[in-house]
Amino acid sequence: MTDNRFFNRSEFIGILVLAVFLMVILPLTLDVFRLNLVAKYLTYAFVALGLVVCWGYGGILSLGQGVFFGLGGYCMAMFLKLEASSVENTKIQSTPGIPDFMDWNQITALPLFWKPFSSLTFTIAAIILVPGIFALIIGTAMFKRRVGGTYFAIITQAVAAILTILIVGQQGYTGGINGMTDLRTLKGWDIRPDHAKVVLYFFEVGCLFVCIMIAQFVRHSKLGRILVAMREKEDRVRFSGYSVANFKIFAFCVAAVFAAIGGAMFALNVGFMSPSFVGIVPSIEMVIYTAVGGRLSILGAVYGTLLVNFAKTSLSETFPELWLFGLGGLFIAVVLAFPNGLAGIWGDYVQPHIDRLISSRKPKPEGWTDKSVTDGAPAE
């Protein structure tokens, strides 16, 4: 058995199965177009993963994860857009060498805050730090004042709305409602051909597993248990002398950084970034992915995201005029019948059988969720 601080046995098997599924089965069975779609879906899995940490464990429901997805995505897109806007690519413009949407908006020189984004190192740092610091500021402002629950959710929504309006309004600097399109190369390496899509897919899956490991670590550390305790009885944790606000801020920042990495992956894999991922609707959609997967389950978040997006694509391809009803029905069915999502179904109906098969011990009678959270780091 590997490091017991990170996983118990069934979690280890679960991660192994997911790795085989994403790294072997999908690439072997799907063509490059479908694989690229999976890559797009998985970018949302980063967000869902962050929501598991912050909402599932910490009990902090953020309805504004699109903000961080967008910030990460825009940082990456700015770098790629600058590279695509070389002087020879933009000869047709009145000011060559600047992104096309700036030229359409009569901007004649590259704005100051764009300049550092010509460096990849700066961009990677910005993808992590900009959303991280932004989450730190929001988190500090909210949690230190003990704003939580519904009020916090409403404020995150407001932030999402504000950022959308800002991006759409400042179209000379951001591309407005069109977003940043036609992203071509990364350090001279064309990201559009099929072989590049495959490389990017594996790179993304790699990043996803790093994030899964971090989430696992948070969950099994003392920190994770304090988060759960806070979710269940915040006052009791506070009276025990813990700084509740700091733990909440931490969880929120982790979720923000995960979402930002997802956003950056999105810009790379799809070659596109637009304010339609920043607003309230996409933010709520991301919460739905987590809910369908099971908000307490790290792996469930990944499967939930894949399932919902796969349903979205296939339903809309088959029934272009009715698909939204089908999707809506699916959400209602999942939430009504299985409040713990896919992971709940697995834990309630499938896991016990597997446990019985692989060990002679009887499955524990209590709910799988409490077991996995509280008995997360077994002593054995």
Place this chain on the structure above:
Amino acid sequence: MSDKANKGLLSPLRRKLLMGMAAVPVITMLPRASFAQTPATSAVNTTGLAITDTEVTVGILHSATGTMAISETGSIEAEKLAIEQINAMGGVLGRKIKFIQEDGASDWPTFAEKAKKLLVNDKVAAIMGCWTSASRKAVLPVMEQYNGMLYYPTFYEGLEQSKNVIYTGQEATQQILAGLNWIAKEKGAKSFFFIGSDYIWPRTSNKIARKHVENVLKGKVVGEEYYPLGNTQFNSVINKIKLTKPDVIFTDVVGGSNVAFYKQLKAAGIDLSKQALLTISVTEDEIDGIGGENIAGAYACMKYFQSLDNPNNKTFVPAFKTMWGEKTVIGDVTQAAYLGPWLWKLTVEKAGSFDVDKIAAASPGVEFKNAPEGYVRIHENHHLWSKTRVGRAKLDGQFELIYETADLVEPDPFPKGYQ
């Protein structure tokens, strides 16, 4: 709205009958209908598109759901009508057109995803689609990378030209300049107030309009305001209009915002029979939502109105209504969408091939004499030569044609002196 919902309820048999009926006048209308012998597939399709000896597949890519569905439904309907009519005449190079419809869901990346699916998976020979500039911008790199052919119907801001796109709507200078000239001459207008939705098309259109007003017409722009898409509060700008008393209000407010804008204008006591208002964004489709009584008297400047009095339009409007219901209205973009399949068919026949490269090369000079708007021709820059028309909105939601340019206006997507 309700009639849109009912359309799906027509039984397949009844629809077939109706479409057969709709096609009859078109057959008689086109004496040179091509019932030519069918050339071999290997000869007309060298790039592996989805073409058999009897069928050719094209894609339809619009928003059937989401906020843009109201606008884009008309385009979907027009494209399906054109395809049915072409099939009733024997198809393209002896092959019936089969279409695969995808939903862009009013979401730009979804448009890109679906365009890629149509090109890579379905190997469609052409795509009729996109509506907003944002969706086109998202799809354009996909079209160029996988070498597809897009027929794009909406009037738009220009500043774009691609081998892989045919723009069947007007670009900004085509749409705007003639209308401004007309209103300056007719109304002696000197001062203009611009109101638009806040995105690339209104901003670029107003930039062109401002240059034209200031440099050519020697007039003055007394105000220029933008509101986010979907905005419904126009009271402050209406107050500014009352203060500045412009000769002309020039608007490019889009979508649902129009309903609030015209209602509030009327409530504020601005009478459009006295105050000249020129819009480039309100077609018959929008008036359906605004209500004729709220906008009667306003001038609209575009290339097509449902009320156009010419033989082509007199066959087109009844055919459209037979297929999609008596209550449907046909706006400028719907008509431009109808041109897409026809122009593609004519180009394929001119090129004698379905290959995208050959179609792109053969497009300039292709003429469509039976366009509901009248004669159109494809320019070297892949836009259409077309007339510009000014209509006045009537109480019944239709436009009355007031003015049209004598000649076709040349498309100029990169206008010198207007950038």
